[in-house]
Amino acid sequence: MKYRFFVSISLILLSMNTFSQEELPLSLEDLVPGGETYSKFRPQLPRGLAFYGDRIIYTKGDSAFLVGERGKDAVLLSVNSLNEGFGEEKFKSLPRISFPYAGQSIARLDYKGDLYLYDIVAKKQIATFLITKEAENNDFSVQSKTLAYTKDNNLFVMAKDGKEIPVTTESNLGIVSGQSVHRNEFGIKKGTFWSPKGNLLAFYRMDETMVTDYPLVDASARVAEVKNIKYPMAGMKSHQVTIGVFNPVSKQTVFLKTGTPKEKYLTNIAWSSDEKSIYVAELNRGQDTLQMKRYDASTGKLEATLFTETHPKYVEPENPVFFLKNNPNQFLWLSRRDGYEHFYLYDIQGKLIKQLTSGKWEVSSTIGLDEKGENLLYTSNEASPIESHLYKVNLKTGKRTQLTQEKGVHAVQLSLSGKVVLDVYSSQYNPGKVAEINVAKASVRIFNVAKDPFKNMTLPEIGLDKLKAKDGTTDLYYRLVKPLNFDPSKKYPVVVYVYGGPHSQLVTDTWQGQARGWDIYMAEKGYLVFTLDNRGTSNRGLDFENITHRHLGVVETEDQMTGVDYLKSLPYVDAERIGVHGWSFGGFMTLNLMLRHPETFKVGVAGGPVTDWKYYEIMYGERYMDRPQENPEGYEESNMVEKAGNLKGRLLIIHGDQDPTVVPQHSIQFLRSSVAHGTHPDFFLYPGHEHNVQGPDRVHLHEHITRYFDDFLN
């Protein structure tokens, strides 16, 4: 269900296959990730973008280049120069390169799982970490030059001497250290946290021995085999997390005394600058009370509870405290307590100094501080709910300056000095640009512009606009892709593509308005494809999102029907041929639309759908639905299994048989209920696939989905 808005990442990860003009129509191989020719039709941007000091570098072929003035880029290093410096043919291709030491010429080189520190000026190896193949979750302390990593359920560290030091030696596989916990909710993406100087390593320890096993079956073995996963289901026993602090010198671990109840969420770990304290945003299992706590890293004792945030629905911390450069006794905290995500300045005693930003828009990420530490850089959607720009705000005056000017969605990275920003951005008609921004001067220099991969081709028309929700005030953004060679006097079938769940935004001012390749494919085939971000989705404020609390699917469906009513008002929409497709929460939404409005939708395709929230995980599920025992009416209202008898149209359910996120039980229970109710969904299983069908099989998936609409909607 993790659906994050990282369009710029995908732009950066583009491959460099050369483009050649193709005949229309574009195929699924051209348009679907995993397709053979997919990369040819993605905008081509420089690879390996990074900073060397305040200079921007990128890689091309065997070399890394420094961005120069007016396209005069200079070779910084090459595979050959590296191999010369190493005195051996170590690199067959360019490693991943970064310069993590401010003001120094030491490169970090990541190559085939190993890690090297290498001074590109002195042409000298500084350190080498040859990592065992079983190692995962590598986390390198730049400061102490120590590497933390996990093997199976245990955590290890390795210093420059290359010796492995075990941090944990747990034989019970149900006790996992050094890995992400709480199923990656609350912004948690990893399980190790080096102190600022790299002298101490905080880490998560998760005891999930008490969590129910969910059996996934791998039928590709000689005889099918069970692969149990720990899956904490809503209302059932949850795992218990603690935080250890390991000292690689003494080899001792101290655990923070986080106490009882053991079922709670320890989120957003942050170190104080002096390495003496650890800040933890602690959330109760009910997720309605957050306490910001400070612990003594050397004793594990609780030093102070700095402040508490509560909300009758839920509180969802996703960003750790962020310390100021010039004052280690002050930090910034991101909170939606006024209804929108904004910065609050606190001192380390927990005293609120002031709210730094405010307004009916949301901060999306903290970028860093400028050179002097006077201005905070962050991105927000202040300019437009469907754009994202970089701003700086003066910590003293609160004065905001927009640093990115061109419309669209900007993904930015700040140099270590705080002087320069690397900006990668696109907008509906801009396939991608890369710019260097001088923070102090607020000046922008574009140094790369991607070509339109569809140049000279006639593509379906993509429109972005908004509607009013039934409340008469809320804007709902939508995207409408029209059939190729659109003729307004004709009647077209429509496919509503929906996600609709928290942490998502499908309609943004990015390249092609974030239209999916499949949308374009379907439009080529003569379908209208419509997508609307209903209430419950992201970046629009707390009320917009949490109106769905305790009855997921109800308001979301109402908003989607607002979209459908609009579609029906269009003269070129065939109201008898309306279909819907979505995956994950979008699969749940597809079921909601098919089963709450069986007269409206002729065809639906629900992939990896939640069908009953009591089968979904505790962390995400209980945030939005509370526990089943606390909210029986809400669980019943949102229960698609019980509504299976409402089915009138054609409904295809698709599930990956290894899905560890929305476990296969959801679809199987839906089928069971359908059989009992005498209704007839169709079903398909993707063996070996998890929550999303990825890789080359994704093309097969979209052939399958397309065929279903062709069979029954066309």
Next chain:
Amino acid sequence: MKYRFFVSISLILLSMNTFSQEELPLSLEDLVPGGETYSKFRPQLPRGLAFYGDRIIYTKGDSAFLVGERGKDAVLLSVNSLNEGFGEEKFKSLPRISFPYAGQSIARLDYKGDLYLYDIVAKKQIATFLITKEAENNDFSVQSKTLAYTKDNNLFVMAKDGKEIPVTTESNLGIVSGQSVHRNEFGIKKGTFWSPKGNLLAFYRMDETMVTDYPLVDASARVAEVKNIKYPMAGMKSHQVTIGVFNPVSKQTVFLKTGTPKEKYLTNIAWSSDEKSIYVAELNRGQDTLQMKRYDASTGKLEATLFTETHPKYVEPENPVFFLKNNPNQFLWLSRRDGYEHFYLYDIQGKLIKQLTSGKWEVSSTIGLDEKGENLLYTSNEASPIESHLYKVNLKTGKRTQLTQEKGVHAVQLSLSGKVVLDVYSSQYNPGKVAEINVAKASVRIFNVAKDPFKNMTLPEIGLDKLKAKDGTTDLYYRLVKPLNFDPSKKYPVVVYVYGGPHSQLVTDTWQGQARGWDIYMAEKGYLVFTLDNRGTSNRGLDFENITHRHLGVVETEDQMTGVDYLKSLPYVDAERIGVHGWSFGGFMTLNLMLRHPETFKVGVAGGPVTDWKYYEIMYGERYMDRPQENPEGYEESNMVEKAGNLKGRLLIIHGDQDPTVVPQHSIQFLRSSVAHGTHPDFFLYPGHEHNVQGPDRVHLHEHITRYFDDFLN
């Protein structure tokens, strides 16, 4: 995959719902087992047919009747009379009644799991066995009045005193006693064998601890649960069976010294008349060598190996030795050694005295001996390959007399005295008759004739006929059901309904030519429905059957294509609209036809299909295919998973997610391969169902199958 020809059993089990005229067309509820109105459209025959001495009884409502002359039947007993006799209101409805003691008026009454012996003349209880609810596999010794039964994996006996005596006390659930072994192959249906006087109990003990677990997942639990079953797959480790002999008096068990190799088949257990010896047909794992062995029941020692049967393909014993009434030193043995199933008379030293029957037809079952023990009664298809009649053969002269005269398939039962036969039979236009046959006189008296449940209704026309196989000599019987209101000038779509595997015969001269209700339903909708018994199926001799050895699916498909060529020659067949449907081996055949002849078949529905014989069980699989390591080419040739890329038409795969016979892995692997090959079968899963979808859900299944043909073949 067990597909036995027991049409008469189903006739006997009919319910007695009264018939009322219905409007055409008939619905799936009318025509499919499990349908609400299914029983209304089955021929109604008497229930509870049994012998009381040489008189025939049946039950109706609360009473049992003795069949009299010219319909003058007399009440034998009733619920009331039983309750009077018991002195309490023990029975709310009639128990199942039989009279197992020759010349005595003692009834065995089976009621709600308990068992009573009751003298209906003396109105006296003789014995009562109140059986615990966990008991299964009840096996009662009439002679010693002792009951054997299993609870979980252990075996128990209970004598008249009602005391439970454990025969085994095994705590390892992988060691099972008193139950059927070898996955019910080799005619094995149970695991306990009382000696003739009931003094000793032989039983199977099966050690399956070394057999691989197959994980079935029950997704209807709160959190899906694994239910492991022991599943011995072709080429892998098999279970090990031994035979114990328990003496309820001494409470001692002796095991037969069946020796090594431990992986072999101990089949067709039989006791000598004097209870001193046990005969076992021992078959090697390779199933090409059978040894008839006699063991000493008191010591377990091997007394003699009486004879050996071998065949380069396979030997398949399915009937135990049968002792003569007048000579305990002689027995009959059924063997296909001359190419057809016939009786051979042996003495107990293993000397062949003579072959008793011969000819190009097959004995189907041993019925018993006549009063004087001079004639053997048996059924065979001597009269016609698609009929089954009762014969007696004189043991001395070999003279055969046909005792049943009317055409069709006769299911018979002999009275204890050997004087009278109860005959239940039907033929294509005869919904069912019940007759009493005097064995000595060979006279037949019909005392019940079922009404045609479709009287006054116009049904699709059902034709039975035969074709020549491509060898130019072999007869292949087929059934063709024509659409209602058939118009030979029109073009109709055809569905080929196929099974095609061993132990099956779908085309017989039984009521409606054994047409399935679904065939009739489809014909009502305008489809032709065609079924042909290809080579590899039953009752046609060894060569007809074992031509498929080591390459299942190849000749079977060739024969089905002979049928399809015939269909294409018919002016009213639309050769562009040929579909195929089958289940189990018929699912395998559906895949063979769709993938070996992709240009011919537009639509297929394969239920519970074998897709790769290496995933099927050892006993059945290795008989026909040998081990995968012995026959890699054959396994490859018959591997549908590898042929998934051939798919051109529309193919729906259906599987029960609890299928313990053809495990779900078959279908999942086929889907995996289809995705890899870029082909697009459809799929449906029946949650909670095993190898066949039964009960009311069977109507849903046939709605689903029908819809698929309507969607893509019509």
